Amino acid sequence: MAERRVLFLGLGLLMICAGFLAWQIRAPYGFILELRAAKLGALVCVGAATGAATVLFQTVAGNRLLTPGLVGFDALFVLLQTLLVVALGGVGAAQIPGGLRFLMELVALAVCSAALFGLLLRRDARDITKMILTGVILGVLLRGLAEMVQRMMDPSEFAVVQQAIFASFGNVDNGQLAVSAMVLLASLAAALRMAPALDVAGLGRETARGLGLNHDRVVMMALLLMAAMVSVSTALVGPITFLGLLTASLARRLTNTHRHAVLLPAAALIGALILVAGQFVFERLMGAQSALAVIVEFFGGLLFLALVLQKKARR
Template identity: 50%
Template sequence: MAEMAAPFAPARRGAAGIVAPLAALLLVSSALWLFQGLGEGNRGFILALRAIKLGGMMTVAAAVGVSTILFQTVAGNRVLTPSIMGFDSLYALLQTAMVASLGAAGFAGIASLPKFLAEVGIMCLLATVLFGTLLGRGSRDIGRTILTGIIFGVMFRSARDLLSRLIDPNEFAVVQAATVVNFARTDASLLPLAATLCAICVALAMVMAPRLDVLALGRDGAINLGLRFRRLVIATLGLVAVLVSVSTALVGPMSLFGPAAFFGLIVAGIAHGLARSYRHAVLLPVAALIAANILVLGQMIFERILGQQTAMGVVIEFAGGLFFLFLLLKGRIR
């Protein structure tokens, strides 16, 4: 038994050797961001606001990192990210439709919790219909599912643009404010619920990690090893849907922030490069920690060093484009 367990010992030590430094870096960067520039004002009030903002960043980071790794495993492609499935466009369409039907005053008067639950429910319902209907026809329809998600995204974006042209310019300003990611507006009353949902999904993904390793071998290899392929694919995509829906409803559509396609691409690429392993028990926590470090350090640089003179999303978009070209030139895209 000792000889059989020996090959796995280096992998466990390697995982700890990656996760521990990333966690330490996140702890230090979070402390620096929380306590920098407090001054002589009401420190308790400032720290409370920053703690809420930090909690939002952590929740979104975990959701983006884990959902990207899961989605790439199902798709069998290291370039695709959950943002192509149209969730962000659906969220923007929902905000525009509510402003168009209720007006700016009615939209502002909607209670945050019912609004959050409705947004998460609608986005998860779309995912259920999309994944359940298409994948229910056969386990080979993953490519068709992704293509359908892209088409839905284009449809939602077009409908949102149409509604945006029909509403009053002042109401359009409200829509713009509601569809741009802003961690400063993280609702303290929603954060515990969103963080709990995200934590449950991450925990389930970690429990599924050994089967996800088999899933990464592809359909034929996974089935030959006795994996219930279709059931695991639907369960994995369900986790992706919840993670993306929760993070989007909490702070807004990440595709307008980075975009999310590039942010998730960067996070997943760095995670694979650092972990040097296909084991999801390593990749999932590494991806979540990398995403959190990028958001916290990026926010600190954006606020304190650059003096909020540029948008963090511009930097991520530029870096993500370069990283995509790097993968293309290195032949890593498959």
């Protein structure tokens, strides 16, 4: 039953993608299709990466209220953009080739996340709570540092930073998209191969070790895969904090299973479906260009509050 629902999600995504490409298309067809295909690829990659990464993070953390954004990815991205403009100026930052800038951001995010996980989990995975708390504190620190630097910037340079730190699907380079797609596919394939081990790891460290699973190794691998997905997504279009919580919650409700062989593709498809359908409605039907990220964050934040209040009510 759950597998059938995942199949329906895939068919629904294909249909909305076809509508996104073909809706009210006019000549020159090739040029318009190329632009729409690049934006569509970015929407699918970001949605799938965010959804699957959140499922992995919630599994190793043992908490369905957490998202990868809590460990400082978004704050680090904002700080990187701010320091880049401060060092080179608004004009200099704008003149950096898109591919080089993308690789710089991707490497910085991946290295910092690997350092965080490696240093805090080098002994065993019992430090997962310490890792999350450290990530939250680092996120607050980096965000505060970025805001302090932004207050000392010229208004024109501040405008450049603001434009860079908000999620945007309008200017996606095909080379960046290709790299992102390859990293995402490799990470998803590795995560699906680990699905049986993730099912056991979700039972808790002591139970998993009692069943013969190398829990610490599985947790580290899952965190590295999550970091790769989130790094690609954030470097490609910018941070979307609550999208992962929204997709992971919907995937669990829709599939009603704990099997990661079903949860991971379901979350990836739902994430892509939310972004593609949302962009289709706002851009094609309503004529809005930048409302999607704001709406996703709004509903994701409401869901987070609802889950917190529901958990308190159960107590």
